[in-house]
Amino acid sequence: MVGxxxxxxxxxxxxxxxxxxxxxxxxxxxQIRKAVADAISKRGITDIDxxxxxxxxxxxxxxxxxxxMRGGVWRDVLPGNDRFLSGDEAERPGGxxxxxxxxGSPEGEGTDDFAFALSREEFLGIFFDDxxxxxxxxxxxxxxxxxxxxxxxxxxxxxPTNINIVRSMRGATGRRIAVGAPYRKALRExxxxxxxxxxxxxxxxxxxxxxxxxxxxxxxxxxRVPFIDDFDLRYNNRIRIPVPATQAVMFCLIDVSGSMxxxxxxxxxxxxxxxxxxxxxxxxxIEVVFIRHHTEAEEVSEDEFFHAQDSGGTxxxxxxxxxxxxxxxxxxxxxxxxxxxxxxxxxxxxSDSPVxxxxxxxxxxxxxxxxxxxEISTLEPQNLWWEYDKVRAAHPERFAMQQIKGLxxxxxxFRDLFQKKLA
Amino acid sequence: MTTNRKKRLIDSHSEWTVELIERYDKEIARAAxxxxxxxxxxxxxxxxxxxxxxxYASVGMPVYYHHWSFGKHFLSTEKAYRxxxxxxxxxxxxxxxxxxxxxxxxxxxxxxxxxxxxxxYGHNSFFKGNYLFRTWTAADAIIDYLVFAKSFxxxxxxxxxxxxxxxxxxxxxxxxxxxxxxxxxxPKLSLANERERQKEREAYLQSQVNELWRVMPxxxxxxxxxxxxRYPDEPEENLLYFIEKNAPLLESWQREVVRIVRKIGQYxxxxxxxxxxxxxxxxxxxxxxxxxLYDEGRLNDGFMIEFLQSHTNVVFQPPYNSPHYSGxxxxxxxxxxxxxxxxxxxxxxxxxxxxxxxxxxSDWRETFEFAMRNFKDESFVAQYLSPKMMRDFRLFAxxxxxxxxxxxxxxxxxxxxxxxxxxxxxxxxxxxxxEPNIQxxxxxxxxxxxxxxRHFVYKRRxxxxxxxxxxxHVGILWGFPVRLEEENEDGEVTQRAEIHVxxxxxxxxx
Numbered sequence: 001m002v003g004x005x006x007x008x009x010x011x012x013x014x015x016x017x018x019x020x021x022x023x024x025x026x027x028x029x030x031q032i033r034k035a036v037a038d039a040i041s042k043r044g045i046t047d048i049d050x051x052x053x054x055x056x057x058x059x060x061x062x063x064x065x066x067x068x069m070r071g072g073v074w075r076d077v078l079p080g081n082d083r084f085l086s087g088d089e090a091e092r093p094g095g096x097x098x099x100x101x102x103x104g105s106p107e108g109e110g111t112d113d114f115a116f117a118l119s120r121e122e123f124l125g126i127f128f129d130d131x132x133x134x135x136x137x138x139x140x141x142x143x144x145x146x147x148x149x150x151x152x153x154x155x156x157x158x159x160p161t162n163i164n165i166v167r168s169m170r171g172a173t174g175r176r177i178a179v180g181a182p183y184r185k186a187l188r189e190x191x192x193x194x195x196x197x198x199x200x201x202x203x204x205x206x207x208x209x210x211x212x213x214x215x216x217x218x219x220x221x222x223x224r225v226p227f228i229d230d231f232d233l234r235y236n237n238r239i240r241i242p243v244p245a246t247q248a249v250m251f252c253l254i255d256v257s258g259s260m261x262x263x264x265x266x267x268x269x270x271x272x273x274x275x276x277x278x279x280x281x282x283x284x285x286i287e288v289v290f291i292r293h294h295t296e297a298e299e300v301s302e303d304e305f306f307h308a309q310d311s312g313g314t315x316x317x318x319x320x321x322x323x324x325x326x327x328x329x330x331x332x333x334x335x336x337x338x339x340x341x342x343x344x345x346x347x348x349x350x351s352d353s354p355v356x357x358x359x360x361x362x363x364x365x366x367x368x369x370x371x372x373x374x375e376i377s378t379l380e381p382q383n384l385w386w387e388y389d390k391v392r393a394a395h396p397e398r399f400a401m402q403q404i405k406g407l408x409x410x411x412x413x414f415r416d417l418f419q420k421k422l423a
Numbered sequence: 424m425t426t427n428r429k430k431r432l433i434d435s436h437s438e439w440t441v442e443l444i445e446r447y448d449k450e451i452a453r454a455a456x457x458x459x460x461x462x463x464x465x466x467x468x469x470x471x472x473x474x475x476x477x478x479y480a481s482v483g484m485p486v487y488y489h490h491w492s493f494g495k496h497f498l499s500t501e502k503a504y505r506x507x508x509x510x511x512x513x514x515x516x517x518x519x520x521x522x523x524x525x526x527x528x529x530x531x532x533x534x535x536x537x538x539x540x541x542x543x544y545g546h547n548s549f550f551k552g553n554y555l556f557r558t559w560t561a562a563d564a565i566i567d568y569l570v571f572a573k574s575f576x577x578x579x580x581x582x583x584x585x586x587x588x589x590x591x592x593x594x595x596x597x598x599x600x601x602x603x604x605x606x607x608x609x610p611k612l613s614l615a616n617e618r619e620r621q622k623e624r625e626a627y628l629q630s631q632v633n634e635l636w637r638v639m640p641x642x643x644x645x646x647x648x649x650x651x652x653r654y655p656d657e658p659e660e661n662l663l664y665f666i667e668k669n670a671p672l673l674e675s676w677q678r679e680v681v682r683i684v685r686k687i688g689q690y691x692x693x694x695x696x697x698x699x700x701x702x703x704x705x706x707x708x709x710x711x712x713x714x715x716l717y718d719e720g721r722l723n724d725g726f727m728i729e730f731l732q733s734h735t736n737v738v739f740q741p742p743y744n745s746p747h748y749s750g751x752x753x754x755x756x757x758x759x760x761x762x763x764x765x766x767x768x769x770x771x772x773x774x775x776x777x778x779x780x781x782x783x784x785s786d787w788r789e790t791f792e793f794a795m796r797n798f799k800d801e802s803f804v805a806q807y808l809s810p811k812m813m814r815d816f817r818l819f820a821x822x823x824x825x826x827x828x829x830x831x832x833x834x835x836x837x838x839x840x841x842x843x844x845x846x847x848x849x850x851x852x853x854x855x856x857x858e859p860n861i862q863x864x865x866x867x868x869x870x871x872x873x874x875x876x877r878h879f880v881y882k883r884r885x886x887x888x889x890x891x892x893x894x895x896h897v898g899i900l901w902g903f904p905v906r907l908e909e910e911n912e913d914g915e916v917t918q919r920a921e922i923h924v925x926x927x928x929x930x931x932x933x
Contacts, residue, residue: 004448004543005521006441006467009474010528020480024494027589030431064889064896066859072883074823077848079751080742081817081835089829090821116498178763 025122031056036123055113149238158235167234175232177227186216231371247285248369249325249331250276253342254305257294257314260345264376267404268343271374275341283337289326293319299326316348316353316384324363340371348384357387365395373401431720435730439532441469447536448543450721454712455544459788462547463562465522467539475515475527476500482691483515485523486569488576488593488683492634516542518694519548527559533729540712545705552796553701555693565690571681579676591677593682594896595663601861602685603692606856625675637673658877662897663688665863668669671872672902681900699800703757706738707765709783710758740816751851756816756884763812764790774810800852808845820847825883859886864908873904878919880911891920898924 025032035054084090154167190211197208252272254265279286291297291304297318323340331338348356365371373388375381381403392399444467455462470478478496481487517523524542526535550556562755580588595602659665660745663685667678694701713730713893714720722730740755741747767775768787776783782790798806812818819835820843834840850856865878878886890907898905907919 003435004445004452004465004467006444006448006469008441008469010469012470019489020491020494021497022494023489023491023585023589024498027491045805046584061495062889064597064892066598066890066893067887068857068884070823071825071885073825074882074884075820075833075847075850076823077818077820077851078845079740079750079816080744080817081819082742082744084819086832086837087833088832090832092823092830114499115496116502145869237762295571328691340915411886 022122025118028056028061031060032118036118053115053117055115055251057113061114100108130399138282148241150241152237152239154234157239158232158237163237164234166238168228171234172228172232175229176225176227176250180222183218183222187215187222190215190218223301224234228344234396247287248279248283248337248339249287249289250279250328251289251291251338251340252305253291253293253319253323253340253344255294255314255316255319255344255347256292257345257347259314259347260376264343264345267376267406268374271343272341275339275372279339287331289323291319291322291326293322297322314344314348316344317352317359320364322358324359324367327364338368340368342371342373344373344375344384346375346377346379346382346384348382353383353387356384357391360388360391360399361394365391365398368398371399375403376405376407377403378405432723433716433721434532435723435725435727437531437533439526439530439535443532444469444526444535444539447532448539450716451536451540454715455548455708457715458711459904460544460548460708461551462544462553463520463522465543465547467524467526467543469526471528472504475525478515478525483517483686484564484569485737486535486573488573488592489580490596491589492596514538514542514546516546517565518556518560518562518564520547522547522550522562531622532730533726534733536713536726537709537730537733540709541705545708545714548708549697549704549795552792553693553799554797555697555799559693560690568686572687575683576680577742579680583676588680591680592684594690594899595681597893597896598662598666598900599684599688600858602661604661604664604689619663621679622685625679629897653865654868655863655866658864660860660862661685662861662863662876666897666900669866670901673900680721693799696799696801696802697759699753699757699852700795700798701757703759703761704795706734706754706758707761710734735905742817743892751816751848755884756812759815761791763809764794764807768807772811778809779807782795784924801849804852805845805849808848810841813841813844817845818848820844856881859884861907871904873906874901875906875908877916878907878909883911886919891922894920894922898922 032054034054152163183327193209193210194215196210197203197205202208254260254268254272256265260268276288277288288302290300290302292300292305293314293316294315295315295318299322319342360371375385385401385403388399388401392401434443436443448467476497477501478485480493487493515525522543524539524547526538530538550562556562561736576588576592655665663681666673667681667685670678670681673681713722713727717727722884738752738755738758742750764782765787767779767783768785768790771779771783794803794807813836820833820840822831822833824831834843836844860879860881861876862879863874866874867873867875876894876897886909894905894907902924903920904923908916908923909919910916
């Protein structure tokens with residue numbers, strides 16, 4: 001009997017179910033997205049870069065089949081009788097579960113939620129799903145600091161390190177066969193002739209000697225066909241292709257005047273982080289400029305940006321002016337994709353708001369891909385909002401604004417801001 | 424004796440290697456030949472835990488088309504495994520020729536040997552011998568067919584879009600348990616024929632359907648107006664089959680997809696009908712074969728203790744009032760019944776002679792072959808469940824009638840009850856009474872083209888509440904209104920539900 005066949009499959013087709021898994025996620029995107037949104041509103045943004053355990057209602061994803069339900073007449077045979085005699089009566093077990101029921105749920109799922117873990121990629125994928133930055137067209141090839149070397153067939157010239165031995169030897173073998181063929185054919189004939197002569201007992205005749213000499217000459221000729229020749233050599237051809245790197249700069253503008261309390265700053269912080277996280281998915285290289293302002297604006301480090309305490313009045317235009325100056329100095333618009341995000345509580349000097357509109361309208365918005373303004377306030381919008389509203393009317397493609405009332409609002413607002421433009 | 428034992432011992436390591444698996448398999452094969460087990464040749468595949476979960480997710484098959492529901496099963500299996508709720512993969516074995524048995528890499532050598540004996544010899548011989556598997560499934564063609572199905576469906580996804588195909592598969596899957604032939608015999612599967620006939624079928628089916636749904640009634644039909652003819656003449660039990668052949672609006676590729684789901688469902692049908700027998704049979708053989716090798720001195724005590732511990736867990740039956748109770752464990756009852764039949768053959772009591780005059784004292788191997796080949800769970804219990812079994816399991820039967828205030832114990836494991844308990848347990852394994860009997864009653868050819876299904880109510884058991892949802896699935900496939908009637912046991916018919924198909928959502932047939 002032949003031995004059994006044993007196949008070790010451990011190394012092939014890993015993650016065969018990943019297709020089915022992504023199908024599942026795609027199919028229940030609605031429910032999963034809702035679960036993800038809930039999860040985000042609950043946890044800190046700083047650990048957004050992890051996977052997440054989520055649960056979606058089991059009834060939404062059930063696979064229905066025609067089934068009976070309890071009712072009518074059922075007979076069940078159960079094991080482990082410990083007290084009953086024929087004819088006894090017993091109370092129905094409460095709630096249906098328990099003693100009776102040979103049926104049970106076929107999947108063994110009793111819980112309300114179907115819980116599972118999303119990987120980080122899946123989590124962020126859903127998070128950013130169909131959020132697309134508008135005007136994401138400016139993918140200028142700038143700052144090419146990387147080339148990728150890729151193979152591009154073979155060439156006849158090159159440096160010795162690149163010799164492709166297999167290719168070269170294949171050529172050489174072919175050439176040797178081709179060049180030597182006529183000699184070998186003649187050789188074969190002569191040998192046959194010689195054998196013929198020897199068989200006829202004329203091995204020592206003059207003719208035989210002549211044939212032997214010819215054979216000798218032919219053998220030398222065949223030997224002289226070079227084993228490898230210059231033109232047999234083939235070299236691996238590699239070419240350099242540029243790897244496009246797109247880059248972006250993101251301006252974070254925040255109002256740190258006295259009216260911006262800690263909670264408002266936290267909301268603003270999350271908004272900026274979300275934007276940053278989103279940009280990291282679209283651009284390889286991102287710089288972030290932090291500008292804070294009260295009556296005056298200054299460029300600060302990230303740490304100072306969020307933690308400094310200032311007080312005083314508010315002149316929003318100071319920050320916008322600074323932003324414009326920095327763009328002009330460091331980020332020539334053709335080379336950089338520029339994004340602006342401004343957070344404020346909406347308070348501003350009345351006379352300053354038209355100035356802000358002017359700067360945005362004429363100077364900044366034309367330079368940026370997108371400018372988003374969020375007003376963190378539960379109050380009625382004030383004059384800054386109405387001035388900005390005019391900017392929005394003038395640049396609906398590039399300018400967005402939203403009012404945010406509390407933490408759970410951030411995610412939907414973020415989505416609204418960056419939702420795919422249908423046009 | 425001790426030296427003798429040592430010489431014969433296969434090995435004493437608990438870590439497996441490929442060579443060791445080969446040696447164990449060889450010994451187990453020898454023992455199997457000793458008992459005359461007739462098996463397909465088998466192939467052993469060693470896979471990782473993750474691959475095992477993959478296989479679980481797609482009903483144990485190595486190739487399967489893609490669908491979100493398999494992803495869902497994968498996620499829940501994965502979660503249970505990570506939490507340590509389930510020991511992974513006791514065994515997966517595929518009814519094909521050669522039979523494929525999966526071994527999971529994390530198992531010990533003892534567990535691998537157990538799985539080999541259980542799957543590659545136990546289940547394997549059952550697949551080869553049992554009449555249901557012989558008539559309903561073509562072991563030599565299933566893998567090829569699955570490959571064909573996978574590529575066909577992938578092609579459809581490319582041509583008509585994943586969403587379109589997914590919607591169709593959802594509806595087909597929903598009807599799986601009313602998509603099998605319970606009584607008719609299917610033609611055998613053959614990949615070559617399938618491919619060859621697929622094109623023919625496309626053209627032919629479409630022409631048939633067109634004929635059926637022609638706007639003008641044909642001459643013959645017109646003369647019969649008034650006589651209320653139904654179509655089909657006899658109720659059709661296989662909904663998927665009826666839809667595949669008759670649904671007016673399906674494109675030919677959609678018919679093919681319906682067919683694929685139906686064919687694969689049919690392939691699994693015998694497994695659902697023989698779970699008790701099949702698992703019991705496999706347990707009986709791993710127990711018998713490994714004990715045989717132990718008696719020969721080829722396995723040591725350590726091996727046996729690990730093996731028996733896991734065997735005992737598998738064949739444990741918690742009592743009805745235990746928190747672990749979830750129905751009768753097919754491994755437990757099945758194993759016990761086969762052991763019991765063996766006992767009846769070898770050491771019959773007077774009771775056995777009275778109950779089983781044919782087999783008491785007969786050759787057990789012959790009796791086993793006959794029982795394994797010619798029964799399914801329902802008839803197996805009806806034929807072979809002995810009074811001793813009922814006493815051992817302390818089986819009792821309760822009547823749950825919603826007209827009565829209380830549950831009633833109808834019979835227990837005593838002289839008056841044996842017959843009744845046995846009949847009721849047998850009925851419990853009858854898929855026909857466990858699952859609702861729903862048949863195609865009428866397709867209104869000349870009217871609104873609606874489809875009427877009829878639920879033949881059995882013992883007043885109602886349909887679950889999800890039946891509207893299921894009717895919608897039927898509607899998606901049928902394309903016109905679908906009605907569900909209920910016929911009770913007195914022959915009275917009432918309308919249960921009706922759904923209308925919103926044509927705008929049909930996506931113009933892809």
